[in-house]
Amino acid sequence: xxxxxxxxxxxGQLHVLKGIEEHIKKGEVVxxxxxxxxxxxxxxxxxxxxxxxxxxxxxxxxxxxxDPKNDINKxxxxxxxxxxxxxxxxxxxxxxxxxxSPIKVKKMEKSEAEKIAFRLLKRIGLEDxxxxxxxxxxxxxxxxxxxxRALAMSPDVMLFDEPTSALDPEMVGEVLDVMKELADEGMxxxxxxxxxxxxxxxxSRVLFMDDGxxxxxxxxxxxxxxxxxxxxxxxxxxxx
Amino acid sequence: MDIEFLAKYYKFFIxxxxxxxxxxFFGVIFGVVIGVFLALMKLSEKPLIRMPATAYIEVVRxxxxxxxxxxxxxxxxxxTGIAFPDLSLAIIAVSLNSAAYVAEIIRAGxxxxxxxxxxxxxxxxxxxxxxxxxxxxxxxxxxxxxALGNEFIVLVKESAIVSVIGIHDLMYKADTVRGISYxxxxxxxxxxxxxxxxxxxxxxxxxxxxxxxxxxxxxx
Numbered sequence: 001x002x003x004x005x006x007x008x009x010x011x012g013q014l015h016v017l018k019g020i021e022e023h024i025k026k027g028e029v030v031x032x033x034x035x036x037x038x039x040x041x042x043x044x045x046x047x048x049x050x051x052x053x054x055x056x057x058x059x060x061x062x063x064x065x066x067d068p069k070n071d072i073n074k075x076x077x078x079x080x081x082x083x084x085x086x087x088x089x090x091x092x093x094x095x096x097x098x099x100x101s102p103i104k105v106k107k108m109e110k111s112e113a114e115k116i117a118f119r120l121l122k123r124i125g126l127e128d129x130x131x132x133x134x135x136x137x138x139x140x141x142x143x144x145x146x147x148x149r150a151l152a153m154s155p156d157v158m159l160f161d162e163p164t165s166a167l168d169p170e171m172v173g174e175v176l177d178v179m180k181e182l183a184d185e186g187m188x189x190x191x192x193x194x195x196x197x198x199x200x201x202x203x204s205r206v207l208f209m210d211d212g213x214x215x216x217x218x219x220x221x222x223x224x225x226x227x228x229x230x231x232x233x234x235x236x237x238x239x240x
Numbered sequence: 241m242d243i244e245f246l247a248k249y250y251k252f253f254i255x256x257x258x259x260x261x262x263x264x265f266f267g268v269i270f271g272v273v274i275g276v277f278l279a280l281m282k283l284s285e286k287p288l289i290r291m292p293a294t295a296y297i298e299v300v301r302x303x304x305x306x307x308x309x310x311x312x313x314x315x316x317x318x319x320t321g322i323a324f325p326d327l328s329l330a331i332i333a334v335s336l337n338s339a340a341y342v343a344e345i346i347r348a349g350x351x352x353x354x355x356x357x358x359x360x361x362x363x364x365x366x367x368x369x370x371x372x373x374x375x376x377x378x379x380x381x382x383x384x385x386x387a388l389g390n391e392f393i394v395l396v397k398e399s400a401i402v403s404v405i406g407i408h409d410l411m412y413k414a415d416t417v418r419g420i421s422y423x424x425x426x427x428x429x430x431x432x433x434x435x436x437x438x439x440x441x442x443x444x445x446x447x448x449x450x451x452x453x454x455x456x457x458x459x460x
Contacts (some may be wrong), residue, residue, distance in 0.1 A: 041349035048363055073362075076362065076363055076364065076365040081360075081363035083356060085356050085358060087356040089360070089379075100364075101365060101366060105365040105366055105370070106365075149364070159363075229356050
């Protein structure tokens with residue numbers, strides 16, 4: 001579904017991603033772990049071109065999105081993204097947050113977009129919050145709304161950029177539950193996270209990144225129980 | 241100051257106030273329209289678009305309005321060969337001046353919006369312009385309203401300067417009354433009261449708008 005060829009990204013002198021090769025298949029839940037500064041968020045943000053790769057190629061559903069002639073907006077409709085800081089639109093109600101993009105981008109009828117929004121809200125247990133503004137919500141609620149907002153575009157893949165890192169500990173569970181449910185339904189997901197429990201339980205494949213490279217990748221069981229690379233061992237020893 | 245004095249000269253103040261309001265109204269409208277374009281130019285990533293806007297803003301902010309007014313008043317008809325009515329020249333000068341300040345206010349307002357907002361909207365497939373229209377500008381507008389209101393008030397007061405090119409605005413009329421009534425002080429006092437009523441009303445209107453905009457939105 002997503003193929004990444006020789007992806008490099010530099011910020012000025014800083015070489016953040018060093019020749020990443022990766023193939024994300026339909027239905028996979030790929031969990032990316034690694035120390036901060038290892039380039040995992042940058043890698044994820046390159047997948048929908050929020051960061052422009054310095055060089056290399058990314059192919060999504062057969063189209064090269066790094067091709068300068070490509071209109072990325074088309075593919076972004078198919079790639080939902082969830083951010084660490086939620087990034088809900090504070091001047092709009094929850095319902096407007098969810099329906100804006102289906103209405104403006106997909107030219108959907110308002111009534112239809114709202115029907116979809118209510119179905120999603122029901123699913124995450126927040127239908128009573130439709131008319132609330134983001135700042136009336138807790139962090140966990142905000143992030144679940146952000147997930148619903150991304151799902152309203154019915155994406156083929158969901159990208160999660162440390163979705164629980166800005167949450168109070170007691171709210172992490174409710175967000176992970178929604179993500180787990182999504183994974184169970186067969187959604188293709190790429191998740192950058194520090195939640196090792198989630199990686200173990202939900203991940204179909206875990207990538208360990210360090211210093212701009214994918215150092216090691218394996219099934220969660222393999223990677224967590226039997227890491228091969230000394231850097232992976234070292235990292236897991238610290239976080240587990 | 242007595243009633244007789246007012247009864248005799250009130251028409252001067254009314255017509256002067258009319259011109260001042262007219263001038264300020266169009267000054268604000270054109271100032272904002274030009275200011276929005278300048279702000280968007282200044283936010284462009286292309287130096288060829290950004291540089292002229294930056295240069296324009298710097299020059300306008302760095303020279304006196306009085307000088308700009310004379311440059312337009314004398315220069316524009318000369319350069320174009322068109323005999324502009326004086327009042328339109330005054331409006332052009334005032335708007336071109338205000339536009340530079342408005343542009344800076346708008347630019348700062350847009351840049352104050354967290355870049356996560358742009359990223360979230362773009363990640364949902366919205367184009368840059370749709371994002372600006374529905375996400376960035378509505379939030380920026382709310383933030384800049386107090387500064388924008390302030391700029392409008394400044395414009396109303398500074399418009400008094402157009403009296404030097406013979407526009408019959410409130411300041412000019414006050415001066416006229418001083419001349420014909422041999423009262424040097426009272427007409428100025430009346431002009432001050434009228435200017436203050438205009439700017440005070442304006443400031444209340446902006447305050448109301450601010451409250452209205454934040455009513456539906458419990459952000460603190």
